[in-house]
Amino acid sequence: MTVATSAHFFWITSRAAGIAALVLSSFGVCIGLLMGGKLVRKRMSDLRVVHEALSLATLVAIAVHGLALLGDSFMKPSLADVTIPFVSGYKTFWTTTGIVAGWALVFLGLSYYARRWIGQRRWRAMHRFTVLAWGLGVIHSLGEGTDSGTAWFLAMIAIVVVPALVLFAARTGMAPSLRRRSPGSTADAGAPVSARTSGVGGRLTGLEG
Amino acid sequence: MNQIPQPNQAAAERIAARRSRINRIRSRIAAGAVAVFIAAFAGLLVQLNSGQDPVLSKKSSAATTSSTAKPAASTPVTSTPATSTAPSQPAPVATHQS
Numbered sequence: 203m204t205v206a207t208s209a210h211f212f213w214i215t216s217r218a219a220g221i222a223a224l225v226l227s228s229f230g231v232c233i234g235l236l237m238g239g240k241l242v243r244k245r246m247s248d249l250r251v252v253h254e255a256l257s258l259a260t261l262v263a264i265a266v267h268g269l270a271l272l273g274d275s276f277m278k279p280s281l282a283d284v285t286i287p288f289v290s291g292y293k294t295f296w297t298t299t300g301i302v303a304g305w306a307l308v309f310l311g312l313s314y315y316a317r318r319w320i321g322q323r324r325w326r327a328m329h330r331f332t333v334l335a336w337g338l339g340v341i342h343s344l345g346e347g348t349d350s351g352t353a354w355f356l357a358m359i360a361i362v363v364v365p366a367l368v369l370f371a372a373r374t375g376m377a378p379s380l381r382r383r384s385p386g387s388t389a390d391a392g393a394p395v396s397a398r399t400s401g402v403g404g405r406l407t408g409l410e411g
Numbered sequence: 412m413n414q415i416p417q418p419n420q421a422a423a424e425r426i427a428a429r430r431s432r433i434n435r436i437r438s439r440i441a442a443g444a445v446a447v448f449i450a451a452f453a454g455l456l457v458q459l460n461s462g463q464d465p466v467l468s469k470k471s472s473a474a475t476t477s478s479t480a481k482p483a484a485s486t487p488v489t490s491t492p493a494t495s496t497a498p499s500q501p502a503p504v505a506t507h508q509s
Contacts, residue, residue, distance in 0.1 A: 218451035222444060222448040226444055251433050255436060255440035256440055259441060263444065349455075
C-alpha cells in the first residue's frame with residue numbers, strides 16, 4: 203500500500219486537486235450567477251466574500267493540479283508541458299483545453315484586483331467570460347480526466363455542474379426581460395447596442411458578473 | 412443602566428462585526444476546500460489500493476491476461492520433457508496419407 207501510494211503520490215495529488223478545482227469553481231460560478239442575476243437579494247456582500255474565497259481556492263487547486271504533475275514519475279512532463287498550450291504530446295487537445303481554461307480562470311479571476319486600471323465596465327464585460335473558461339475546464343475533465351469514465355465522477359459532475367448550467371440558462375434567458383423592465387438599472391445600459399446583442403459576448407453582456 | 416453607543420463607536424462595532432464575519436466565511440471556505448481535496452485524495456487512494464483505479468486496473472487486467480496466455484502457449488514446451496521420458500510410447504506422427 204505504501205509503495206503504491208508513494209509511486210503515485212503526485213499523480214493522485216494532481217487528480218484530487220483537479221476534482222477540488224472542479225467542485226470549487228462550479229460552486230463559485232453558481233454563486234456568481236446568483237449574484238449577477240439578482241436571484242438572491244439578501245446578504246449580497248456575504249455572497250461576494252464567498253464568491254471571492256471560492257475563486258481563490260479554485261486558483262490554488264488549479265495550481266496544485268498542474269504543478270503536482272511535474273513530480274509524476276510516469277509522465278515526467280516539463281513545466282512547458284503543463285503551462286503552454288499545444289506543447290504536451292499527451293492528449294494534446296484535451297491538455298491544451300485544460301491549460302487554456304486554467305490560464306483564463308487565473309487572468310479573469312485575478313483581474314478583480316485590477317479593476318481600477320481595467321475599468322469597472324470593461325472588467326464586468328471580461329468577467330462574464332469566466333463561465334466559458336469554467337466550461338472549458340469541465341470539458342477538459344471529461345475528455346482527459348482519469349476518472350471521467352467512472353460512475354462516481356459522472357455523478358459528481360452532474361451534482362456540481364448541472365446547477366451551474368441551469369443557473370446560466372436561467373440567467374441568459376432572464377436577462378432580456380430584466381433589461382426591458384428596468385433599462386437604466388443594468389450595468390451595461392450605456393454599452394453600445396451592437397455589443398449587447400451580437401454573438402456570445404452580446405448574449406453574455408446582459409449578465410452582470 | 413444601558414449606555415447609548417456613540418455613532419462612531421456603533422459604526423466601529425459594525426465594521427468589526429463585519430470583518431469578523433468575513434474572516435469566518437473565508438476560513439470556512441478554506442477549510443471546505445481542504446476537506447474536498449482530502450476527501451478526493453482519500454477516495455482515489457482507496458480506489459487505487461482496492462485495485463479499481465480506472466487506468467491501473469486496465470493495465471493489471473491486461474498483464475493478467477497476457478500472463479495467463481503465456482503458460483498456455485508454452486504448454487507443449489513444458490510437457491516435452493515429460494513425453495520424452497516415456498520412450499515406450501512414441502509420439503504419433505502425422506503423415507497426411509490417411
